[in-house]
Amino acid sequence: MRFAVVGGGAWGSALGIHLIRCGHTLRVWAREDDVISSIRERRRNERFLPEVELPEGFEVTPRLDEATEGAEVVLVVIPSQFCRGIYAELATIVSEGTILVSATKGIEIDSLKRMTEVAAEEAPRQPIAVLSGPSFALEVARGHPTTVVVASAQQSVAESLQKALSRRRFRVYRSSDVVGVELGGALKNIIAIAAGIIDGLGYGYNTTAALLTRGLAEISRLAVALGGRADTLAGLAGMGDLVLTCTGGLSRNRRLGQALGQGKSMAEAMASVSVAEGVRTTLAACDLAERAGVEMPISAQMRAVLHQGKQPGEAVDELMSRSLKRE
């Protein structure tokens, strides 16, 4: 099949490598000149995925129309704040029937909309799906056993993507729960920042395990209130991705939290990571939770730390001293 990947970051590059391994034809759209020249001239994405050589057939272009020409599937792998513009542009250039797959984990901050909602508004005629799950880019590029979930409201779309993307050591589950899959991927970044804070404060595994468990419970409550299914949040796109992001060493959101826990200011902490989706997602989640009447104590404390200057240690102490209750 012919694929386009929109976004030349680490995850876009890793997905591109995977698609070529699957035997598909691929063109990647990248915005940055240095990324394009690095890929074209040295077969490496030196800025975002320097560890891995890119295979034969990994073509890159700065023109969206060129990247997506003839593509049956377009994977969109860019930060959430650029998605609306890109989907609007895609709507004017892709063919009828071209599937748009969101691989962005975030919520649009002004509208509080999920990325497939944004896609559907801007490109209402295209079939739409979401790809999520516990998948660090570098490990996919290196061929480590990985599992992901593809969800679409149209079962045939999810099935054809499952077939096209599956490979030995890359196991694709399918789902019809777009809301749950998408919210799992977005909301886990809030808990990842909190996990980083716990690291930074010098606490250990007991505290992190408690955070992950209570954190999954609260993002699951919100996802269900917004129409997702509880078992999706207990699955790869919820629990799996949460565990990955909060215990793996590589996540940006966790690095941000770690810096805060070590006593750095928000400005210093932000300077050390390129994009931490969780900062914006925390605001969006708290707004959505208020609207839905859902209690999210960890997210509320994270909003106070990230956006109101609260001390991280104080936030953790308050979470630990809530009144005793049944689980």
Next chain:
Amino acid sequence: MRFAVVGGGAWGSALGIHLIRCGHTLRVWAREDDVISSIRERRRNERFLPEVELPEGFEVTPRLDEATEGAEVVLVVIPSQFCRGIYAELATIVSEGTILVSATKGIEIDSLKRMTEVAAEEAPRQPIAVLSGPSFALEVARGHPTTVVVASAQQSVAESLQKALSRRRFRVYRSSDVVGVELGGALKNIIAIAAGIIDGLGYGYNTTAALLTRGLAEISRLAVALGGRADTLAGLAGMGDLVLTCTGGLSRNRRLGQALGQGKSMAEAMASVSVAEGVRTTLAACDLAERAGVEMPISAQMRAVLHQGKQPGEAVDELMSRSLKRE
């Protein structure tokens, strides 16, 4: 209150330290001469928890009747294969009304019974409870924020334990789901061995996150089939303890798996860990699953690796290449 802790291992010692911090009176029963003399003469459990000084009031004795004399609560913190004998002995010496709390995570291999079932058979007149959750002994001893669950069929028992054991930075949730809490703690050790194997094989976070998610799904299926509640398994005694044991560096079951993944034989791997409850639990879980008609693919592969000489890499590959399906 007056407590006895039966068992002078790391977890027994850490719970003892915690009880003294809570203001309770404590006597600890320990079997090993060197542990007793180390605690009495140097105020440290040099064999099992050498990092921490024991507080004033941490009394130890090799006599079970002396340890439990006048105790309102007896915490039993010993390996599962010794539990039946100890509960039988306790039945003959403790007072009416003395609460027996199991803090052992395992299943009796011959009878396939949980530890509170064993306790109830041997000491049918005592109130019984279970204490579980994500809690490395050393971190509790160091006062890191920790959460646990106390479950009992009698709500008043769970409530009084919750009150007696809670402290700033040690948060106790209560539950009525004894089956779920107990099975979560026991069955997670199977998945911990598998997590160690993945480490040992050189795979990364993606693979571990997939294992934990699918692993929790299968132990949850078994627990529910045996009368536990799904939300208990999604809680601290299920997911929380699973995440702790599989991502923390300190677990014996994971170290065993790691050695196997690195190519060591079962005998070599077993020599490097003192007690790995998961080896026996894997057999018990597979028997229980067959009896209940529950599918447990990861546990079945672990049984083949631990007890039938299957290569760990082959087991992982088989798990990754099962037929494509819905999550």
